[in-house]
Amino acid sequence: MSDVRAQPSDPGPATPDTADWTWVLTRPCPDCGFAPEDVRPDGVSEILIDAGRRWAAVLDRDDVQVRPAPGVWSPLEYACHVRDVCDVMRGRVEQILAGGGETAQFANWDQDATAQEKAYWRADPAEVRRELEVAFAAAAAAFARPTREQWSWPGLRSNGSPFTVETLGRYFVHDILHHLWDVRG
Template identity: 70%
Template sequence: MHDPTRAVDPGPARPDTSDWTWVLVRPCPQCGYDSGHVLPIGVPQIVRDAATRYAAVLGRMDVAVRPGEGVWSPLEYACHVRDVCDVMRGRLERILAGDGTTPVELDNWDQDATAVEKQYWRADPGQVAVELQDAFEAAAAAFATPHRAQWSWSAVRSDGAMFTVETLAKYFVHDLVHHLWDVQG
């Protein structure tokens, strides 16, 4: 069993510098995700289903074991998706707080810096399970709120990538699905 008080820093994971926005126009060859099959109205249920699968992953005896050098453990991935839920919910709320006529600017989020700052490798799986459930439920509830016209409201990420509420939802779902594939969940 993982004892966070005895956890040794495994060093940083390999940074992910990919621009994953391409998953909005073609299927992911690794995890099989196809955004063309995701309806915005189904996003809350997809998020809730993913929460259940991540909870099961957090119950594994080897949850804190990295499968290879520079690759996050299932525990670290669970911490990451917990934070992804919060970031994406926050981005959605920013867009919906606008008037829909001007693209909202989205702040940058450095996921690798967050992992180091929060010491994902040292997290308590039981605590992460609680936080993950709360984050997933808050994200699911938020993505259930857009009205029909709001799905086309837009935003621009700090790197220039453009999103609508709909594409943000699909991009978010890929993150959850892909990391389940990463942890074989």
């Protein structure tokens, strides 16, 4: 039986995050405690599977649709974002691997525009939970594919930030875990 919750009115956009978070690849995050050196390439999939379970629990909360402050996403909106991050990062690692070692050029992704276009605040928590399960499983499978040699294959974000499969995995793990910290998950 599905949990039916009232559909909130449009709370307006969240405050855009304009930070360049690539610094988390070289030093620990003082907020969530993420340490890049603790993430082994062959451990990314396991971390994603565990994080997926933790996100499912977040979606069971009674206050999942409540924004903690003006301009700050609710846990539901963060969960929608995480679902989409899983899809974007899965696509990027697949793009790098398909390139056979040539530098993959990633398309720009505007997370704030996506949140507005998809009306994250109106999402059904039960549906998002199902979608997150699929997205985390697909992302974990994609990050389980690279061989030792492929972890160093390159990709380039639209703003010029360079990645390898290995650093993309670390960046992705930080994003997922940091947002769990954001929602106290």
